[in-house]
Amino acid sequence: MTTVLKTENLKKTYHFGGLVSRVKINALDDVNLSVESDRPVIISLVGESGSGKTTLAKVMLRLVEPTAGSAIIYDQRVAGEGAKPDKREFLSTVQPIFQNPFEAFSAYRTVDAYLQRTATRIKQLNAADSVMAMEEALASVGLKYADVRGKYPNQFSGGELQRVSIARALILHPKIIIADEPVSMIDASLRMNIINLFLSLKQQYNTSFLYITHDLATAYYVSDYIAVMYRGTIVEFGNARGILTRPQHPYTQLLLDSIALPNRKWERKRFAASDIETKEFQFEGCRFRNRCPLAEDICKHQRPKPVVQEDGREVYCHFAEKTNIQLESIK
């Protein structure tokens, strides 16, 4: 089976502070993920800000170098020691979509300039063929080349620009598209337009997606696999449907409980909020222990190792067996 995505003990440390007080933050702390499949898959990386999901995406995209560990995408070593993939081959395999569609394009260039550069430079098409490639890519996201040509970013809406972004990535027929919060800057009512597009592109182009988000509802709708992250560590990973309907890690349960669903109302009890984020990064044991209802002494000293459950998922909790409660609000 092909390795779609694999990270081994991936670590990324940032240092903050000056001479007097230096703080060390492990944005990624021994992250081990492995997804193998011969067919295209959609993997969601879910977590709040500070969880490390964006850092992981940047490592995969080779925009950031890890402090330790390695990462492989579609059998290409992209991070870690000895990772020197051929530039063209890498760009033809992995392509990004960014969070803010208006920032993803220079205000001084026409948007199709980027598409054209992608077609001629990476795919090495001549002028005529590149126009055809652009037309095809734009058509598959529901846009016409004639409508896009010669226009600047401020002539489009956020949703349209995001689609142009996707089209640019599609020109290369990449094996995987890494989408960093692609819909969080788009109105809630318009998000499904883009999300449905992911599904159809998975069918049409056999493209896998690494979908990074904090919105569990769209993750549920679209993912095959889901990895839930908290403060640089994975807390639960496995089949998406299973995890989101029967979450086992207390943090996943907390996340699910917090979504604003249009069909069920919240319980009105207040809960302790985490505000001193950087402290949590220094914890020896489980990062979640201060907010966890199941926390005990062992959680303070020992990092939980992944426990593989019956359905194949991994849960990083010392009490993985005890957490098998069906979440009230999901029934």
Next chain:
Amino acid sequence: MIRLNNIVATYTTVRGQVNAVDGVDLTLPSGKIIGVAGESGCGKSTLLKVIYGDLAYPLSLKSGSVQYGFDGSNGYEVTTRNIQEYWFKRISYIPQSSMSSLNPVIRIRKQFIDFVGADRRKKSEMLDEIRAYVKSLDLPPEAIDAYPHQLSGGMRQRIMVAMGTFFNPDIILADEPTTALDVVVQKGILLLLMDIQEQMKNTILFVSHDMGVHHQITHKMLIMYAAKVVEFGDSDDVFEATLHPYTRMLTESLPTIGDDHVREGVAGRPPSLWEDLQGCRFAARCPLVTALCRTQEPELIEHRPGHFAACHHTEKV
């Protein structure tokens, strides 16, 4: 009661003038959480600014006024003309991004005091009171002494909520206060707002494009489209007995966990407000559109008690 009298609010730009709010005429009840929903550009933030009285160039109130339902120090009812005097005391505003409305090099407590305008004697008393109030909301009182960047986004926003509600204002305006925050933090802030409202019985106007959030916290709902109000009523009615096709499209576009049926986002774009708009503004995207819709603009009528909609075909929704 907040009375919105035929409000038309205009933005003046290089290209000319555009009505971001085009004729909103409504009575909003007191003591409730009222959600204002709609796509980007529908006018909801502008409406909030008009109600707050933050009418700085290029925004101006072309016609209409707001009556706030309480009397000022001069004994007369407060309206758009003098609402600025009551900022923080009787009406407050919680912005979307606390980072862009707080001065990054001044401690939070100083900004608050400066804004409220306390004199030296009262300053330390007020600070003690603020700290006590913040504590009563289960927030760390030391946060007030911090600089804005030292707090996380969620904590900052919660402090903004605390500051905004400290004087127990009659009206609280919240413009997408949780849109930029994570779900867990968002839930915390929304629950906080709901608790405060239950205790103090203020009126909260809550703007968001997320219908899920509206469903959780609001008593009444106001739906806007292309500078006009298209539906208004009790939240339960608006969500379950929807009268306007746009509202229906908004609620249907949200994916839900555990629910596998196919969802579609709302297709198309709102009309450009620069053009001369005839008939119903939603006609171009509406699945129920008829010839009548294209020529005659529907009025906001009370179809059921307390439930208003601007549509010619509400029976079909």
Next chain:
Amino acid sequence: MKMNLRLKIGIIILAAFVLGSIILPFFNDVDPSQQGTYFKNMPISGDHLLGTNSQGQDIFWFLVFAIRNSLTLGVTVSIFTTLIASIVGLSAGYIGGWYDRIVMTITDSVISIPSFPILIVLGALVRGNTSFVIVGAILIVFGWAWGARTVRSMALSIREREFINMARFSGSTTLEIIFNEIFPYVFAYMVVGFINSILFVINTEAALAVIGLSKVEIPTLGSIIFWALNYNAMFTGQYTWIVAPVVATVILFLGLFLTSTGYNQLYATRRGHS
């Protein structure tokens, strides 16, 4: 391009000066710097629009050529300094690493050298036995560093923006990114810097000339003032001689200033195209 009033006035003034200094010389066939061409100290008349000075030169024509020379010097030096500043700043800002460090060390050293005292010392050593070209070269050497630093910091902040990554993933090379992506954002600053530099060069040259440290035989705005001061024009009642160049300088500077700030204003309201 819709211009605001400030920019319009600035450009009109500059156009008048530039066109005047290019076209008018064709109507004159006498070398204005040659002394004794005319009678001395003649008042304003139809023959001599601004009269003549104590050296027998026609003040008006001397002024025209002075403006031409000052402008030429200003523009030439500014083109070079702006080019150098942009190349150095953009490359250092984007490429970073050891290249940035080396380049910035050099730049910072040049900035911290106090240019004016050095110019004075050089001028004293050379004592007017210098060519105009050398004066220009020295001004270039001292003029590029500050702009380079500013352009670099702009490039640094633009480098972090998302569309740079988009360009990289579209296969753009480093040079293409610097030119296609970063440069447009820096361009407006460069235009303003260019105009301000003209101002600075003319000013510095004039200051040097007034002290007698430039080639004062060549007509420039500074040299007129130098000679006028030398001959005590204020006390001998030859007001035209001293006032004319001062007024011309002030108006020229006004034109440069208005153009520079007017363009800045215009640019600030039009980000990108629509």
